[in-house]
Every structure is written in structure tokens, then in C-alpha cells.
Amino acid sequence: MNDNFLRSKDIAIIAYGETKLERRSGKSPYELASQVAAELLGKTNLTPKDIDGFATTVAMSECTNPFYSNFCVDYLGLSPRWLQTTDLGGCSAAGSVARAAAAIMAGLCETVMLISADAPSTRMGQSYGGYRSEFFEPTGIQGPPGAFGLLMHRYMQEYELKFEALGKLAVAQREGAVLNPNAYEKNRVPITVEDYLTARMVSSPLRLLDSVMYCDGANGLIITSTSRAKKMRANKMVHPVAYAEITNFDCANMTPDITESGFSVVGPEALRKAGLSPKDICSFHPYDDFLIAEMLQLEQIGFCGRGEGSRFLLDTDVSCKGTLPINTGGGQISAGQPGLAGGGLNLVEGVRQLFGEAGQRQVKNSGNAMVTGIGVIPYGRNWGTSCVLILEA
């Protein structure tokens, strides 16, 4: 296996686009994707004819359509030579950057439009097969909050979990959402640690402010070869320099450590590929369906040791002015989760920071950014897919 096909910075991200997050917008993912496509084309002076690759992520609101990516490009007026839908849940957007880079380097296409769009607060279409209807749903487990409730209680059995540490992270991300005009408007008010600690219990010990809320929205990137980006005189570009992904970590183990995820593999691997250590990361954009997932990532990627997440968060300024800014635009937890397009939210924020376009929430040091994804809640284990993408200016 080629150790790092992204090392030479042959791939460039030259634009990002993003809609504002709304609740019950009444829009389809195609309409939301159109808004992002128009923004991407406008920023790059490209026309639909210039786009020869298109990548998208499965949308809950349209997942009953088995020809989703075809419908997308038909709606958008694109005629791609490389087309892909990715169904890695929250890893789909970052995973699509790696897949698009591979497709470009293999010569399948030259300029990829990546768009994630979803409207789960308007329409939900998903239905799970496998074990879910027979052995999971009849127990009344409350989906992802239930699975993360199990995970949190087990973590508390093995390590010390300080809820005020998670509360501090919640407050910092909310400050980001207040400064993010694209965040869901009702969330653009500050919260306190006390608000977090006393929020309504959902699936113990997980509370309302531990969790994301479904919104409608879309986001996207233009990805091309660095040589083409230079020919186009792209005024800004960032490079994906390392990517690592694993699905179904430790899968044949029937009694796994449910507090351990694939990040213990892909975190160190991505850092090694990029030649960086955790302390070199300028801003961190971890997938945040639940606050505890961010703490586990901090530990397993190597920002701190196992079980030290609470101490690390209490000792570290994770605001946009801090030593390790985390999810500076509010993340999904405070800005809103646009369904399965949610992985793209933190990805776009990472690119925005490296472009120096984050306004009042701009981080001081924007030499690189780490973006992660989490995909799928499996049965009685940690999450399904873990991925880490490192971007450099």
C-alpha cells in the first residue's frame, strides 16, 4: 500500500460553500445542493461544463432514492466522468476528499465538486435492515443517544469523567456558533456550564446539550489537481496532506472495549503520514454527534492519554483564541447537524480557517487543520467508521 499518496500536495481544495442551517426548511437536498453549487461555481469562475467529477453523501431525506447521485447531477446540470455516493455517515465528506483525490490522481477526472446536502428535519427516509428491526429496536434503545449512553456509563466505570469538562467544550462550541452566521439561528445564544449540567436527560447519563439537533443544510468543496489550480490562478488553496480511515475496528471481538474506537489506529497513522504530532495541530475539527465522542477522539488520536480527556479539556483553552481551537464554528452540536451532510460542516470550517476567512472566530495559527469523521452506530460496540483528514495551507 502506498504509504501516503497525498504527501506531495498534488491535490488542492480551491473553494468551499455552505448554506445556513435551518429547521424544517421544506427544501429538498437538491435545492440545498444547488445553493452550494452556485456558490462554488461563483467563487471559482468555473461553469458546470468544467466539473468532470462529482461526489456526494447519502441523504436521510432522499435515501429511498437508489439513484441519488444521478438525480443530483441531473438537477445541477453536470455531466461527470467520475461520480460517487459515499455512505460512511459522518465520514462521508472527509472520506470523499480522499476518494476524489485518488480519482483525480488516477486520471479519472480533473475537477471534482463535492456536495453534502440533507434535510432530515423536513423529511426522514431511512430504514435499516440487518439486525436492527429484530434485535435492536424491540429493546426500546433510543438510537444513537442510547448507544452513547451505554458508552458513557462504561467510560465512567473505567475512567474518570468530569461533566464540567464536557460542559466547558459545549460552552466553547456555542461561542463559535454565536459568531457563525450560518449556524442555526436559535442556537446563536451563549450557554453556561450550568445549562449543560442541568439540561434535560435524554438517555442517561447523556443530556440534551450532549447531543446534536437535526437541521437542513448543505456544504461542499471544489477539489482539483494543484497544477490545474495554479493554471486557473486560484487565489486560495489548501492541500489534503494525510488521510486514514478504518471501518469496523476490532470487529470479530464479541466482547470489545466499547470505549475504544478506530481512532486509536487512524489518529496516530494520519499524524505520522503528515509528519506531525498532536501538539502541531493548529485547529481541530472533530466529528461531534455527541460531546463524549470528541473526548474519546482527543484521547485516541493522542492529544492526551486514555482516560485523561476530562483533565485535558479543563486544562486547555479550546476556544478560537486558545491553544487548541476545537470546532470553531460551533460544530454540529451548536451550529446544527444537517443530517448525513454533517461531516461536511466541520470539514468546511477547517478549510475556511486555512483560507483565513473565519472572521471574528479566525484562529491565530492557520497552518494546518485536522478534520475527522465518525460513521454509523453499530450493535453494542463503538462507532463503525473513523477517519482523520489533515489539511495544510
Add this chain to the structure above:
Amino acid sequence: MNPIRAKTSHIPKPSALTKPFWDAAKQKKLVIQYDPDSRCYQWWPRALSVKTGKMNLEWKEVSGNGTLHSYTVTHVPAAGFEDRAPYLVGLVELDEGVRIISNLSGVTEANVKIGMPLRVTWEELTDDINLFSFEPRNMP
């Protein structure tokens, strides 16, 4: 028929593959797939062994004993479970080395404890379907 679940869509519908499990459950017996090559039990039901990739799994009755690996108290119920909330869902580790997500009965938030010994019990959802649940092993 359980008055709460009768209204819901959460009545398991056995397939040809899972029929032996639900047939045993009707007799209040817990059976789990066993991989004779790796000598390991495997849960949830599949057509092949995840250790060897062979389609040679056998259904075997297990003790029904286990311990609580983790739990959550569900305050915001899943659709169809509104009348039960708040209710406990556990991740139960069977003595045979697999973990099952299950309702917990005979135990409350006040006395639930990770590591507590549990045993299987059965909830009659319909005339044909008994659903496993777990209760404290030291119950009378």
C-alpha cells in the same frame, strides 16, 4: 399480548435464518450461534462466522446468565415505548462471551450497577414472540 408493544411496529419478524432463535425463545430458551472452528459464540444472528468466514454456525442453548457491562436510562423514549419511560436498557455480557442489548427488568435506576449478575427472562410480546429481557440473578 403485551398492551404496550401491541401498538408498535417493534414486534420482531423472524426470517428463515433467525427462526431457530425465536422458536427457542417461545420455549423460553436462549440460543446463540456457535462457531465450532473458533469455539466462540457469536451474536447477533448471521449466515457466517465473522472469525473464519465459513457458513458453519450452529445454534446452541446457553445458560442465560451474564453480567451488566453497561446501561442507560431512557428518558426520551423511542417511538412506541412512551408508556414505559423512563426505562432501562442494558448491554449484558453473557457468560458465554457475547454481549446482548436488552431491556432490564426487576431493577431501577436506584439499584442498577455495572457488573451486577443477571439472568435471562422473557416478555411475551405476542402469542408467537417472546422477547428476551434480563433481571437480577438474586431475585426470588
